[in-house]
Amino acid sequence: QVQLVESGGGLVQAGGSLRLSCAASGRTFSSYVMGWFRQAPGKEREFVAAINRSGGSTYYADSVKGRFTISRENAKNTVYLQMNSLKPEDTAVYYCAAARSVIASIDSGRYDYWGQGIQVTVSS
Secondary structure: OOOEEEEOOEEEEOOOOEEEEEEEOOOOHHHOEEEEEEEOOOOOOEEEEEEOOOOOOEEEOOOOOOOEEEEEEHHHOEEEEEEOOOOHHHOEEEEEEEEOOOOOOOOHHHOOEEOOOEEEEEEO
């Protein structure tokens, strides 16, 4: 069982930056692929970014590529999402997720554990 807790969300102006953190419980964090997803009001949950177990490979949605960076510190059981050049359309609840998998996936159905979500609001 893995518990995930997100932090770092909030309100920011367009063009600004935020860094989300996701702290995981347990001693097997490094065995999980980690991902970030988001859900805006009235929309389905969508993939944002994923990182493999070692942190050597990362994957991004086209909408955030070049602006967002996912990283992880296995020694601290934490995954991060650095979000730069934020746009109003980035406004959503952001979720951290963990998958018992070798390969990172953009498919939310492949993730086994989810955080409670954290609000990110970008004003224009």
